[in-house]
Amino acid sequence: MSVVVKIPTQLRASAGGEASVDVSGTTVAEVLDALFERHAELRERLCDESGDLRRFVNVYVGGEDIRFGAALQTPVADGAEVQILPAVAGG
């Protein structure tokens, strides 16, 4: 199960400068764990002490915010794109 995780510019320094990382996993939680295994520094950037996503971190699977799905348990299909972006106010 291969999944592409798109890394926002602000986090690329913590991800070896990469704009996207290929990992495997069937849920968002598994995908993120696999990502953190490769780039440990990303865990504290994105998650709080209890392991939950920080409140200004948005994660999308195939363009859909995971809070519309099952949050970290949202399924991720083979070949899907997982995108991490900061929440930005202002319309």
Next chain:
Amino acid sequence: MGATNLGCRECGAAYELDASYVCSRCFGPLEVVYDHTELTTDVAELRRRIQGGPQNIWRYSDFLPVLDGQPGPSGRVSSRAGLPAGCTPLIRADRLAERLGLGEVWVKNDAANPTHSFKDRVVSVAAARARELGFEVLACASTGNLANSVAANAAALGLESYVFIPADLEEQKILATGVYGTNLVKVRGNYDDVNRLCTELSGERDWAFVNVNLRPYYAEGSKTLAYEIAEQLGWETPDRIVAPVASGSLYTKIAKGFREFLDLGLITGDVPAMHGAQAQGCSPVAQAWDGGHDVCRPVKPDTIAKSLAIGNPADGPYALELARTSGGSIEAVTDDEVRDGIRLLAETTGVFTETAGGVTTATLAKLAAEGTIGSGDRVVLVITGEGLKTLDAVRGTFESFEIDASFDAFETEVEPIASGLRVA
């Protein structure tokens, strides 16, 4: 200027005053931090300096994050200053107050800005800072009003621009954007999709996205609404504010503006009770308020109030905190109440507002009916945009007469009905 750095609202980490908006440590939003100690020595002189300043937001340049203060004098080089935003009317609305059983209601009519919404305030500040930082392209993700403002301000300043909007936006807002010669990009999706695309694009293009990478500067422009309200009330705060909530940025920055002036001793009173207004079809913040939560669950917007249709409000947590600490609330009203609100404001004040103003007016009416706002309160209703931009909202809400061009026709077909009399 008083701005010293950018600081993370979550963890406090400090950053340079450049085009960044997110904390690289904890992903929290960055905000401009000021040192106003120099301004505290002579408050009377500061007040005079503001009063002697230009009739636009740059009279408050001590409190805005641009290095050179007011961006250029008027005259030959006036094109360097862009469109003059702000100094919009604060109208005493006695007949609206009477209809609602209230005592003192004021309408802050921000439709009276150059592109007819409060967005000119935020874009002016973001564009000024973007030029200082050397950007040549302005861009934005917009629900419509911002699109108008970015396209117009870029034209005024001679900058190139890219404007991204949801493809299903009101036609008036699309036309009033394209006319300025911007690169207008209609995205198939809602605002949250547009915002996601622009957040990604801002990392890949060297552009000034006013509400993404320039967001810390942009958001500061909203404080000028509070400065003006206080100055127009004779350097006093009102008791209550009713303002719209989309992302929560305007709502929270109005309170910040009052707090800054109170801290400096420029104005008297307290931070007003802040009442936030949302449309029920897109009310993630009001739902969180009702449920007692401190974060918002995103929603898919379905409302005629498209300028407020942000389903994933990034400043939601701060809006909830402010409603709590200020003694205010976050309310939601139905689309029918929004239409009624537009009519109520128009009929009692002569101000024709877009759907967002219908949301705030309906919310004021609701709070008055509940008794939350009473006749002893001095209330300011914030009207952020112009009715001509959302004409569909009032279609079918009133009747008119059609007659032949004859006196008899007028006398028999119109007058008896218009005056409420029946011909025997």
